[in-house]
Structure formats: structure tokens, C-alpha cells
Amino acid sequence: MNIGNTDLGHRPVLLAPLEDITDSAFRTLCRRFGADMVYTEFVSSEALVRLAEKSNKKMAFDASERPIGIQIFGNGVEAMKNAALLAMEQNPEVIDINFGCPVRKVAMKGAGAGLLNDIPRMVAITREVVNAVNLPVTVKTRLGWDENSKYIVEIAERLQDVGIKAITIHGRTRAQMYSGEADWTLIGAVKNNPRMQIPVIGNGDITNPLIAADMFNRFGVDAIMIGRAAIGNPWIFRNVKAYFLSGELPDEPTRDERISVCLEHLRLAVQKKGETKGIIEMRKHYAGYFRGLSGFKQVRMEILNRKTYAEVAEILLNFSTPNF
Ligand SMILES: Cc1cc2nc3c(=O)[nH]c(=O)nc-3n(C[C@H](O)[C@H](O)[C@H](O)COP(=O)(O)O)c2cc1C
Structure with a gap:
């Protein structure tokens, strides 16, 4: 699977962005244990202007962490464009836009998953960011705002049409936060939509190699992304990949x-x-x-x-x- 010119190999397994967890130290370990790509914690486009030093630190990475995506979030078209330009100075493989964060202080300000309530604005931000930078832009989002607005199939098409190079979908709505089980059927629907050309990355509740394989097999996604199950467990990438190669479950670490x-x-x-x-x-x-x-x-x-x-x-x- 490719994102832009970056070849991530067959059935890539990515480390999800996790605020306060996926800093440079943890990303380094996960890459060493086989994560095919990693992401920074999300960086606020507004904070980039106000707290440039802290945000710049969040965007910094070592060469050994590549391929890497810098993730930005915000609600303002202009602020997001400027944030993307600052992120571009670090020269990551990808600039990822967060349209999935459900926490109140982000979503209620119309950023992160809040944009699932304002799809025209989501598309406008994405278009502006894609046009501003000469790096591949990707999006990470959820199925929709709530049970009655799971518009991800249409959203994915519209974001593809303004030029994103891959989409990651966490199989929950904003209203669900992290409760219940991730529903991968709509992730599969996006992947199987004949209009979709870009890679679809599935995310949500992958906790072991068997589930990882199952998600690839059942839903046909191009890549999977693992978040919580990697915390204190960077071996998960090695184990998933070993299982893909041999069909046998590797031993857990001693x-x-x-x-x-x-x-x-x-x-x-x-x-x-x-x-x-x-x-x-x-x-x-x-x-x-x-x-x-x-x-x-x-x-x-x-x-x-x-x-x-x-x-x-x-x-x-x-x-x-x-x-x-
Ligand atoms: C503590 C924590 C922090 C997170 N921070 C981010 C973030 O900065 N950006 C983002 O896109 N998603 C963030 N997420 C969501 C995860 O990337 C992922 O979509 C979600 O946890 C579902 O995947 P999982 O079941 O493999 O954990 C966060 C999740 C948790 C639990």
C-alpha cells in the first residue's frame, strides 16, 4: 500500500496517534517492533500560533521514526492551513488531519469530531490544507457524529475529491466516545465503494494478531491502525506481523x-x-x-x-x- 510516494508494504500495521502517549520515545520503540508508520500526538492549530515552542516539540521526530505523519486539528480554515505549512517544515511523509477527537473541549469547539457536524467546513479545511502543502494529506475520522448521522461513505468520497491520499476510519461515532464495540461494517462499506480509489485504513479495538488478520480478511481494508493495545505493549506490531507471515501465534514477551x-x-x-x-x-x-x-x-x-x-x-x- 502506498500513501503518496511512501510504500508501506503489504498489509501494513500502523501506530495510531495517541495524545500523551505516542511521543518520540514511544514511536521509536514501536517502529523498532515493526509498526509500518507512526503518527505524532495531535497538534492544535491554534496552539501552534500561541504556544509555538511546545507545539513544535510535539511535531519533532527523529529519522528512525520515519515514515511518520504529523497530525493537526482545529476549526479555522486559515489556522489549519498555517498549521499545515508549519508541519510541512518538519518534512514528515504525511500531514494528517484529525476529524475524530470526541473529547468535549475539542469537539464542542467545532474541531476534531466536531466537524462531523459540519461537513462543508470539514471539506473546506481539507481542501485548503491539500492545496497549501506539497506533501500527501490524509484524514482520520469516525463513522459520523451519532447513530443517526453515520455519513462516512459520503464523507470519504468528498474528502477524496478534494485530494486526500488516504483515510483512516475509527469504527465509532462521536457520541459513542470509546464505549461499545467498534463497528467495522461501515469501514468495509467505504473500502468497497467503487468510487473510492485511495487507501482505507481501519481502526478500532484491534488487540491481538487474530483480530488484526480478521479485520483485513473480512473488510478488505488496505491497512490497520492500532492504538490502545500498543500502550505498554509495543511488541504487538512484531506479533501481528509474525502471525501474518507464519500463521502461528508468537509467544508473548517474557x-x-x-x-x-x-x-x-x-x-x-x-x-x-x-x-x-x-x-x-x-x-x-x-x-x-x-x-x-x-x-x-x-x-x-x-x-x-x-x-x-x-x-x-x-x-x-x-x-x-x-x-x-
Ligand atoms: C488516550 C488516547 C489518546 C488519543 N489521542 C488521539 C489523537 O491525538 N489523535 C487521534 O487521531 N486519535 C486519538 N485517539 C484515538 C485513537 O487514535 C484511536 O482512534 C482509538 O483509540 C481507537 O483505536 P484503538 O481501539 O486501537 O485504541 C486517542 C485515544 C486515546 C485512548
């Missing part, structure tokens, strides 16, 4: 492997964000890395009180000994 990758994540976080910030931001990853490991609760309490890399690393290393 306790020692979990801990050593978690340590590597911590090291990258500290290297990229500084010791204080890196240590604080790692806290939301531990539960994922150590899910199901005995003794984890106590270790987490200990980690929360530590402020230096050396202290946290020592606790983690001790945790990997079998007699802990």
Missing part, C-alpha cells in the same frame, strides 16, 4: 523482556524530554508493561516516589529477578 523494553523506553523518554519530565511521563506506561506480573503494585508505588533515572532503573532491574 517478564525480563517486558522489563528491559520498559527500561529502554524510560531511557529514551529521559533522553528526549529530560530527567524530570521523562520520569513523570513514563508513569502512564508502567501499567501496560507490567499487566499481570506479580508484585507490580508494590513496585509501582515505589517508582512513583523516585525522581532520578538511576533510582527508577534500579527498581525495575530488581523487579526482573525471579525471586522478587
Whole structure:
């Protein structure tokens, strides 16, 4: 599958953009474990003007993370165009527009999934961004605003017509937020619409290699995107791809492997964000890395009180000994 000139291979598996999670450190790990493309956390087009330094940091990435998409969101046509131009300076493979974020402070301001309520504006923003940059522009969105407005088949056509190069669809409505199950049937309907020429990337509730394969097989999508199931579990990309190749389910990572990758994540976080910030931001990853490991609760309490890399690393290393 290609997005613009970027070849992502056969049945690519992408890391979803996740605010506060998919920073440079985590993206680096996911690429190493086989994610075929990664995305930045979403960057506010308005904040890009007001808080340029913070937003620029969110858009920065290392060469080893490529191929990468920088994701932007907002409600203003002009602001989004300017944000896209700033994102273009980082020279990512893709500029992705977020029309899917359901959280109140975004959607109720008419940004993210809020634009599912104003499709003409969604199309206008997309057209303006496509025309402003000379990089492939993609969109990530949901099925519709609510149960009565699942217009994704028509929306996808209209966005294709103004020049996007791929569309990612999360199989929920805005009203659903993250509840219930993702419904992939409409994702399949977009893919099977004879008018659609661009790649369709399916997203929602992929948690293991069997589901990943099933979604490709049943709905014919060009790629899949994994979000929550990758948190504290970057191996998921390796496992999904191994299963595609061999048809056999690979072993889950051992306790020692979990801990050593978690340590590597911590090291990258500290290297990229500084010791204080890196240590604080790692806290939301531990539960994922150590899910199901005995003794984890106590270790987490200990980690929360530590402020230096050396202290946290020592606790983690001790945790990997079998007699802990
Ligand atoms: C904590 C969190 C942060 C998210 N941040 C973003 C974001 O910045 N941009 C975006 O397009 N989607 C964001 N999403 C949505 C995910 O990319 C994805 O569409 C959703 O979680 C469904 O996929 P999954 O079931 O594989 O997690 C976020 C989801 C979560 C849970």
C-alpha cells in the first residue's frame, strides 16, 4: 500500500496517534517492533500560533521514526492551513488531519469530531490544507457524529475529491466516545465503494494478531491502525506481523523482556524530554508493561516516589529477578 510516494508494504500495521502517549520515545520503540508508520500526538492549530515552542516539540521526530505523519486539528480554515505549512517544515511523509477527537473541549469547539457536524467546513479545511502543502494529506475520522448521522461513505468520497491520499476510519461515532464495540461494517462499506480509489485504513479495538488478520480478511481494508493495545505493549506490531507471515501465534514477551523494553523506553523518554519530565511521563506506561506480573503494585508505588533515572532503573532491574 502506498500513501503518496511512501510504500508501506503489504498489509501494513500502523501506530495510531495517541495524545500523551505516542511521543518520540514511544514511536521509536514501536517502529523498532515493526509498526509500518507512526503518527505524532495531535497538534492544535491554534496552539501552534500561541504556544509555538511546545507545539513544535510535539511535531519533532527523529529519522528512525520515519515514515511518520504529523497530525493537526482545529476549526479555522486559515489556522489549519498555517498549521499545515508549519508541519510541512518538519518534512514528515504525511500531514494528517484529525476529524475524530470526541473529547468535549475539542469537539464542542467545532474541531476534531466536531466537524462531523459540519461537513462543508470539514471539506473546506481539507481542501485548503491539500492545496497549501506539497506533501500527501490524509484524514482520520469516525463513522459520523451519532447513530443517526453515520455519513462516512459520503464523507470519504468528498474528502477524496478534494485530494486526500488516504483515510483512516475509527469504527465509532462521536457520541459513542470509546464505549461499545467498534463497528467495522461501515469501514468495509467505504473500502468497497467503487468510487473510492485511495487507501482505507481501519481502526478500532484491534488487540491481538487474530483480530488484526480478521479485520483485513473480512473488510478488505488496505491497512490497520492500532492504538490502545500498543500502550505498554509495543511488541504487538512484531506479533501481528509474525502471525501474518507464519500463521502461528508468537509467544508473548517474557517478564525480563517486558522489563528491559520498559527500561529502554524510560531511557529514551529521559533522553528526549529530560530527567524530570521523562520520569513523570513514563508513569502512564508502567501499567501496560507490567499487566499481570506479580508484585507490580508494590513496585509501582515505589517508582512513583523516585525522581532520578538511576533510582527508577534500579527498581525495575530488581523487579526482573525471579525471586522478587
Ligand atoms: C488516550 C488516547 C489518546 C488519543 N489521542 C488521539 C489523537 O491525538 N489523535 C487521534 O487521531 N486519535 C486519538 N485517539 C484515538 C485513537 O487514535 C484511536 O482512534 C482509538 O483509540 C481507537 O483505536 P484503538 O481501539 O486501537 O485504541 C486517542 C485515544 C486515546 C485512548
